[in-house]
Amino acid sequence: MAPEIYNDEIFDRSADAYSFGVILYEMLEGVQPFHPKTPEEAVKLMCLEKKRPQFKIKVRSYPPDLRELIDECWHSETVVRPTLSEIITRLDRICSNCSKQGWWKDTFKLPWYGSLAKYL
Structure with missing residues (x-):
């Protein structure tokens, strides 16, 4: 849930x-933010205290x-957030770079995001 x-x-x-x-974040880390805190506690930390969970997986893993x-x-700040169209463009670029660099090979295929574009 967004702070606003x-x-x-x-x-x-x-x-x-x-x-x-x-x-x-949850997809990459495999856990909810601030695990083992409850989702309600995590929302309070993120929305009221503006805290963000740490990334525990090594950067070179993704x-x-x-x-x-x-x-x-x-x-x-809402103005800093990318639009959903920008997110799709960036995910496409990330997928392209992953295949060029041999990262994740078939693991980073998001079949749903291609169909997401028609809703934007």
């Missing part, structure tokens, strides 16, 4: 980018551009 939603403020589509950043994308998606 948690704080019952006016929000826009950047709240979706925030949520996507959290989901991408493309560094993903970390940068996550950081921008869950930024506390």
Whole structure:
């Protein structure tokens, strides 16, 4: 949940980018933010205290551009967050770079994000 939603403020589509950043973090790390805290506690830490969970997986285990994308998606300032169209473009670029560099080979295939573009 984006801070602006948690704080019952006016929000826009950047709240979706925030949520996507959290989901991408969970996919990379394999745990919810601030695990073993409850999701409610994690939301309070992220929304009220503006804390972000640490990345525990080594940077070389995934493309560094993903970390940068996550950081921008869950930024506390809504204007810093990328649009969903920008996210798709960046994921395409990351996938291309992964295949060129031999990273993740078939593991980083996101069949759903191609179909996501039609909704933007």
